Amino acid sequence: MFTALYQQSTHTEIGLWYAPDEVTYLPGMMFKPNYRQWSGHLKARPGRFFHYWFVTSQRDPLKDPLVLWLNGGPGCSSLDGFLSENGPFHVNDDGATLYENTFSWNKIANVLYLESPAGVGYSYSDDHKYATDDDQVADDNYNALQSFFAKFPNFTQNEFFIFGESYGGIYAPTLSLRVATGAAKINFKGFAVGNGLSSxxxxxxxxxxxxxxxxxxxxxxxxxxxxxxxxxxxxxxxxxxxxxxxxxxxxxxxxxxxxxxxxxxxxxxxxxxxxxxxxxxxxxxxxxxxxxxxxxxxxSFMSLGEVPPCINSTAQINWLNRGDVRKAIHIPDTLPPWDICSDEVGQNYVTLYQTVKEVYLKLLSLGLRVLVYNGDTDMACNFLGDQWFVEDLGLKATSLYQSWLHEDQIAGFYQQFGNITFLTVKGAGHMVPQWAPGPAFQMFQTFITNEPI
Structure with a gap:
């Protein structure tokens, strides 16, 4: 069992990596990784700290893009995206061992997973007050990003993208506006929203x-x-x-x-x-x-606390709450057990944006690239609503509505409107990288490289 992680560095700027947060051991690792990873906390504001997990690209970390991944809720952890969707490894059903994700997005990019807002996962606030709103979360995420770049300054020159899923349809564009107009020097290129709540x-x-x-x-x-x-x-x-x-x-x-x-x-x-x-x-x-x-x-459909089999997170919950895992990823003993979603955050969350249409228009006017993608079987944030949202932006179509292929099979449909693309993934549900990992990786690769799908 490969419990000792990859430590040899091919990077000359080794002094710019934040040593205290590096993860050098993971219980249950069944393969030898060819990337490095860090886990710790970023300062969102005084007394408020967001847990992050950062994995370097398996290809060329200092040149490949940096991608921020945000799950939604509000109140759900981005570690679900890490461990169930597009991270480099997933948890086996035994809740004890890990297996390699062959469609991991860190094959071609450095990926930062951020648990946001405070109260979600291993993120916390010293005052234990977790009521928040859209703008405060965007501000806190922006501050956490700056905290990340302070720890890893050699990534400030990498092309940077933001991906959000579900309620990340609010998180991603509102944070993108802060990044695009803020004082921090970030090489920001665009953002993407998967099965997002946009209106x-x-x-x-x-x-x-x-x-x-x-x-x-x-x-x-x-x-x-x-x-x-x-x-x-x-x-x-x-x-x-x-x-x-x-x-x-x-x-x-x-x-x-x-x-x-x-x-x-x-x-x-x-x-x-x-x-x-x-x-x-x-x-x-x-x-x-x-x-x-x-x-x-x-x-009446489910009893309290029951985890439904369609998105069963029992294995992830069990693994992340193991004492040796918490120690390996630098989680203080004072923090409560990890859970996939926080009811306290969700129930006390205040939505300020009924639509992010104006936010999109501002970002598009700055020349940023945007991708709106949807698994076409999802009923939570369905493809038709997001298609209507993109069309309602009033931009001129620059391509026909047409199919795209993955391994010579129709994988979905897409249409471009200048710098924004609307795309569907055939047969996928709410979490596209989980239900259609191969097509999702192809979609991800073409977007960050600005190549045709």
């Missing part, structure tokens, strides 16, 4: 169409929705003033919920992945007591 209205509006055209409810309900929610061909499923329409929309959510395609309950661990994508809908019906009625029914 509450468009996400919720599109979900009704997604459900109907995927056969998730029948013609009778569709006809009633059109009669009560639509006028002269224009439909409002998002915030209709019609009580009948609201009730019918709730029936739709109940139908899809029974299929366990999404979850509404705010009290179980995995709700962070999906329920916040529907928060605008849930809040809009809260005043009519429909939220409580629907939420009560949704909680």
């Amino acid at each position: 509450f209205a468009l996400n919720d509006q599109s979900l009704i169409y997604f459900g109907y055209y995927h056969g998730l409810f029948g013609e009778d309900l569709w006809r009633k929705l059109n009669i009560n929610c639509c006028d002269k061909g224009s439909c409002n499923f998002y915030n209709s003033s019609s009580e009948t329409c609201k009730t019918l929309v709730c029936v739709h959510y109940r139908c899809t919920g029974k299929g366990k395609l999404r979850l509404v309950s705010r009290s179980v661990k995995w709700r962070c992945f999906v329920a916040l994508c529907f928060r605008s809908f849930l809040c809009s019906i809260n005043d009519n007591n429909l939220f409580n009625k629907f939420s009560d029914q949704a909680t």
